[in-house]
Amino acid sequence: MLQPELKRRRDKIRVLMAQHGIDAALITCNVNLFYTYGRIISGYLYLPLDAPAHVFVKRPNDIGGEHAHPIRKPEQLPDLMKEAGLPLPKRLMLEGDELPYNEYSRLAACFPDAEVLNVGTALIRQARSVKTELELEMFRRSAAAHAKAYEQVPSVYKTGMTDLQFSIEIERLMRLEGCLGIFRVFGRSMEIFMGSLLAGGNAAVPSPYDFALGGEGVDPSLPGGANGTLIQAGQTVMVDMGGNFYGYMCDMSRVFSVGRLPEKAYAAHQTCLEVQETVAGLAKPGVACEDLYNAAIRVVEKAGWSDCFMGAGQKAKFIGHGIGLEINEAPVLAPRIRQELEPGMVFALEPKIVLPGIGPVGIENSWAVTAEGVEKLTLCREEIVEL
Amino acid sequence: MLQPELKRRRDKIRVLMAQHGIDAALITCNVNLFYTYGRIISGYLYLPLDAPAHVFVKRPNDIGGEHAHPIRKPEQLPDLMKEAGLPLPKRLMLEGDELPYNEYSRLAACFPDAEVLNVGTALIRQARSVKTELELEMFRRSAAAHAKAYEQVPSVYKTGMTDLQFSIEIERLMRLEGCLGIFRVFGRSMEIFMGSLLAGGNAAVPSPYDFALGGEGVDPSLPGGANGTLIQAGQTVMVDMGGNFYGYMCDMSRVFSVGRLPEKAYAAHQTCLEVQETVAGLAKPGVACEDLYNAAIRVVEKAGWSDCFMGAGQKAKFIGHGIGLEINEAPVLAPRIRQELEPGMVFALEPKIVLPGIGPVGIENSWAVTAEGVEKLTLCREEIVEL
Numbered sequence: 001m002l003q004p005e006l007k008r009r010r011d012k013i014r015v016l017m018a019q020h021g022i023d024a025a026l027i028t029c030n031v032n033l034f035y036t037y038g039r040i041i042s043g044y045l046y047l048p049l050d051a052p053a054h055v056f057v058k059r060p061n062d063i064g065g066e067h068a069h070p071i072r073k074p075e076q077l078p079d080l081m082k083e084a085g086l087p088l089p090k091r092l093m094l095e096g097d098e099l100p101y102n103e104y105s106r107l108a109a110c111f112p113d114a115e116v117l118n119v120g121t122a123l124i125r126q127a128r129s130v131k132t133e134l135e136l137e138m139f140r141r142s143a144a145a146h147a148k149a150y151e152q153v154p155s156v157y158k159t160g161m162t163d164l165q166f167s168i169e170i171e172r173l174m175r176l177e178g179c180l181g182i183f184r185v186f187g188r189s190m191e192i193f194m195g196s197l198l199a200g201g202n203a204a205v206p207s208p209y210d211f212a213l214g215g216e217g218v219d220p221s222l223p224g225g226a227n228g229t230l231i232q233a234g235q236t237v238m239v240d241m242g243g244n245f246y247g248y249m250c251d252m253s254r255v256f257s258v259g260r261l262p263e264k265a266y267a268a269h270q271t272c273l274e275v276q277e278t279v280a281g282l283a284k285p286g287v288a289c290e291d292l293y294n295a296a297i298r299v300v301e302k303a304g305w306s307d308c309f310m311g312a313g314q315k316a317k318f319i320g321h322g323i324g325l326e327i328n329e330a331p332v333l334a335p336r337i338r339q340e341l342e343p344g345m346v347f348a349l350e351p352k353i354v355l356p357g358i359g360p361v362g363i364e365n366s367w368a369v370t371a372e373g374v375e376k377l378t379l380c381r382e383e384i385v386e387l
Numbered sequence: 388m389l390q391p392e393l394k395r396r397r398d399k400i401r402v403l404m405a406q407h408g409i410d411a412a413l414i415t416c417n418v419n420l421f422y423t424y425g426r427i428i429s430g431y432l433y434l435p436l437d438a439p440a441h442v443f444v445k446r447p448n449d450i451g452g453e454h455a456h457p458i459r460k461p462e463q464l465p466d467l468m469k470e471a472g473l474p475l476p477k478r479l480m481l482e483g484d485e486l487p488y489n490e491y492s493r494l495a496a497c498f499p500d501a502e503v504l505n506v507g508t509a510l511i512r513q514a515r516s517v518k519t520e521l522e523l524e525m526f527r528r529s530a531a532a533h534a535k536a537y538e539q540v541p542s543v544y545k546t547g548m549t550d551l552q553f554s555i556e557i558e559r560l561m562r563l564e565g566c567l568g569i570f571r572v573f574g575r576s577m578e579i580f581m582g583s584l585l586a587g588g589n590a591a592v593p594s595p596y597d598f599a600l601g602g603e604g605v606d607p608s609l610p611g612g613a614n615g616t617l618i619q620a621g622q623t624v625m626v627d628m629g630g631n632f633y634g635y636m637c638d639m640s641r642v643f644s645v646g647r648l649p650e651k652a653y654a655a656h657q658t659c660l661e662v663q664e665t666v667a668g669l670a671k672p673g674v675a676c677e678d679l680y681n682a683a684i685r686v687v688e689k690a691g692w693s694d695c696f697m698g699a700g701q702k703a704k705f706i707g708h709g710i711g712l713e714i715n716e717a718p719v720l721a722p723r724i725r726q727e728l729e730p731g732m733v734f735a736l737e738p739k740i741v742l743p744g745i746g747p748v749g750i751e752n753s754w755a756v757t758a759e760g761v762e763k764l765t766l767c768r769e770e771i772v773e774l
Contacts, residue, residue, distance in 0.1 A: 030578060039607045042576055042595040060593035060601065060610075061701045096489040100575060101481070102505055104488035118489055168562040175555040180609050181580035188487060189429055191417060193568035206447035208429040214447065220426045221634030221712070222567050223447075247608030314448045325608075 005134050010036050012127040014049055017093065023049045024089035025120055026077075026107060029098040031184060031325040032124050034247060043071060046081060054084055074110050089114045097121035125186075129322055129330040130344040135248065136368055139323075139346055142250040143366055143377035146243035149177040150254055150380050153239060157256070157387040163226040163237065164218060167197040174241050183242040184249060186326040195241030196225040200232060203360040206314035212350050213238070213311060213360060233259040236359035236384065238352070242327060243366075243378075249327040251348035252378040253364035256385050265361055268353040269384055271303040272362035275319070275351035279333075280367065283374045289337040293319055296333075296351060305353050312354045320349040323366060345369040346377075392521050397423050399514040401436055404480065410436045411476035412507055413464075413494060416485040418571060418712040419511050421634060430458060435474055443467055461497050476501045484508035485573075512573075516709055516717040517731040522635065523755055526710075526733055529637040530753055530764035533630035536564040537641055537767050540626060544643070544774040550613040551605060553624065554584040561628050570629040571636060573713040582628030583612040587619060590747040593701035599737050600625070600698060600747060620646040623746035623771065625739070629714060630753075630765075636714040638735035639765040640751035643772050652748055655740040656771055658690040659749035662706070662738035666720075667754065670761045676724040680706055683720075683738060692740050699741045707736040710753060732756040733764075 013036070017025060025047040027033060030040050036053070037045050043057035056071040057063045069080050081088060092111055094104055096118025108116040131139070149170075156169035171194050175181060183192050190209055198215050207214030207224040216227035231237055236257050243250030255269065275296045282295055296319045300309045310316040322329035323346055331339045331347065346369070352362030361384065366377040400423070404412060412434040414420060417427050423440065424432050430444040443458040444450045456467050468475060479498055481491055483505025495503040518526070536557075543556035558581050562568060570579050577596055585602050594601030594611040603614035618624055623644050630637030642656065662683045669682055683706045687696045697703040709716035710733055718726045718734065733756070739749030748771065753764040 028576075030576060034608055040578075040595050040610055042597070059595045059597065059701065062593050094488070097487050098575065099488050100484050100508075101486050101488045101491035102483040102508075103575075105505075118492075121487075121489075165563075168559055171562065171568075172555055172559050175558065176552075178605075180606055181558075182578060182609055188485065188490070189415075189417060191427075191569060206449050208427050208446045210429070210446065218565075219567055219633055221421050221631075222569055223427055244608075246606055314446065 005132060006036065006038055008132055009127070010047055010053055012130070013047065013124055016123040016126055017049055020117070020119065020123065022091045022093045022117060024087070025093045027095065027120070027124070029095050032095060035124070035128055035325060044074070044077065046077070046086065048087055048089075051087055054081070054086060056080055074107055077110050091115045091117060093117045093120040093123065095120040095124070125330055128324050130342050131324065131346055131368070132344070135324070136344065136346070138246045138248045139250060139366065139368065139377055142243050142245040142248050143252070143379070145177045145179070145245045146250045146252050147378055147380040149173045149179070150239065150252065153254070153256065154385060154387050161231050162228050163197055163199040163202065163231055164228050166231060166237065167226045170197065170239060170241060178245045180244045180247075182244060184244065184326045186328050190328070191222065192224060192242070193222070197237065197239050198225065198360050199229055199237045200235035200359040201357070202227045202229050203238065203354045204312040204356065210316070212316045212352055213354065214314060231258055234261060234358070236261065236265060236361055238360040238362070240364060247325055249323050249325065250366050250378065251323050251327060251350070251364060252366060252380070253350060253352070253362065254380065254382070254385065255361050256387050258387050260386070261384065262358060265355060265358050266384065268305055268355055269361040271300060271305055272351040272353060273382060274303070275299045276349055276363050276365070279319070279349055280374055280376070283341060283367070283369065284372060285341050285343050285369060287341050289331050289333045289339050289341070290335055292333050293335055293337070300351075308354050308356070310352060312356065319351055320347050322347050341369045343369050343371050392519060393423065393425055395519055396514070397434055397440055399517070400434065400511055403510040403513055404436055407504070407506065407510065409478045409480045409504060411474070412480045414482065414507070414511070416482050419482060422511070422515055422712060431461070431464065433464070433468060433473065435476075438474055441468070441471055441473060461494055464497050478502045478504060480504045480507040480510065482507040482511070512717055515711050517729050518711065518733055518755070519731070522711070523731065523733070525633045525635045526637060526753065526755065526764055529630050529632040529635050530639070530766070532564045532566070532632045533637045533639050534765055534767040536560045536566070537626065537639065540641070540643065541772060541774050548618050549615050550584055550586040550589065550618055550624065551615050553618060554613045557584065557626060557628060565632045567631045567634075569631060571631065571713045573715050577715070578609065579611060579629070580609070584624065584626050585612065585747050586616055586624045587622035587746040588744070589614045589616050590625065590741045591699040591743065597703070599703045599739055600741065601701060618645055621648060621745070623648065623652060623748055625747040625749070627751060634712055636710050636712065637753050637765065638710050638714060638737070638751060639753060639767070640737060640739070640749065641767065641769070641772065642748050643774050645774050647773070648771065649745060652742055652745050653771065655692055655742055656748040658687060658692055659738040659740060660769060661690070662686045663736060663750050663752070666706070666736055667761055667763070670728060670754070670756065671759060672728050672730050672756060674728050676718045676720045676726050676728070677722055679720050680722055680724070695741050695743070697739060699743060706738055707734050709734045728756045730756050730758050
């Protein structure tokens, strides 16, 4: 990755560090390293406020360059920094929401003269929430590949398939279009394979994970998504695969059916499209996330779908979420979130309704906030597609 | 899962707690919850030394039973424990190597009168390293499914494929045989999709991840495994997919070739099989891991393959590793590891050699330690198979 792009990203973090009186960051979690260094290493990026960043690398063993130094263990950091002519930290931030307690404590102990602050994750995620031009371009490319895979979804369906079999063929389509497969999610309790495919009644099964919808899964060790149910006529299938093509987690859901559905399915789906139109029409820099959420709820209430909006028995308490190197970034479109949209933010908007006896309907697209409004990234037909 | 099985697992942890003078554990990380509760929840399992375990559940919202209580936030724990008639902890262990620093600190602050110890991960992983009969049975089932998928690998190869295209078809085979896809690994810095497929020279590319071999990957955001290289005649392909069929990470590698290979490839492969035979012949309860490692190195040195054993430019410093709910558990077959094998341990043994200009050869199987020796779980032909 080009140095000016990396410098731009590091400077976004430095601005936030300066606001908090922090003079250095030690960055060691994979997505944050990828963000600030352009590649993943086993090691540390030391980011002083007023000096160039240096990396200290355990693995791989082939990294060179003026600002790269080999290291075996973190206790060597202070000496290596001095040798490199770097200022030692006075107020140092670590990735407090990502580093395990024991590793954080070990790193903090390497700098006994520094005040160590646990806000590294929060500030870096804040910086990451507003994308650079290059990141927006990566998202556009991901979205195009994601849409191209989804266009082929009907071609891999065969009568008599289970949700799991259908999912496997769609996973293959995604991979053949370049999807890296790995699904990066923030938070230690969140787990998912490549995404979620929910058919019929399974969409109403509550899950421990805080995704928009649940599903039983096929094994208790991974309780979410497809559960091996037969895909049946008169029911819906929602495909919600993670679109990680270049490191950026594009997000997109589409609904399919076997044969014609009861009329109320189309009505509920139409309500979700109206929610999307309403929210997208309001979304622009300066608008608060909670206002977008509340506008969505008003559309749903007026249409009479409150009971099954964002889940049936267990409901998600958001209609959208920031996306980036992880599927769940800032901002969150949820009640009481006063955060305002900014140009360069990218979010998924996913109004969904779970209909008893039928299954899930609704839509999800990825959107970038522009100077005046929002740009839809995931361009693919939005009606319920008959398989 | 049956209560006696769960009680057995919890009691294994309690024995270790008692040895460390710990009177309670608060367990909240997914694999540890699955191990002790039989399912994954968003919430907490409270495990007192001398009283039954209780769970406090945020999600899903459909968990009932005498010992289950709904909860919104961890600060409610002490009051909810008192209401349930549970003893409050005096010396409480938390999952110090898994919980993020900020979450650990928040949980510890809920128990201001307790001494909080960061050894939860270490003790639970110690308990998990010796499998129960049921866990061994799950591993046998996983291994059978894993082998069944690998037997079909040649059937999905087509001339002119890249390593990535071949990998995608094998991923599909694995999924169709029931593989859950998700690859659970311990340690925040380790990442991989479903596994690794390494063809030709790509096997020598060093990676930041601490797996046995590296590979470039197809994108800098995931630097490991297949890199889009064309599979060529006279080169090898090593398939090393994660065998997570029922939550247990079975591990297995096999080597394939397009056409006949140079003779030294078969010689090097044979050396790896001899390493396997030697180590498996020595392995039994009471044998130290380092002795197994050293025995392997002697075979390799004698055969003259030291330079390219366990990698070329960058080498793995182990020949095997415990497996379980995660791919990297105790014990580790590595230098200076004095830990002794115990009946019920399960490990992967993976002697591999990377040959310049040809690619990787070698073998990996999963083994269970029995009363007298070891049992091979992954039964599938071990020679280099021509595609």
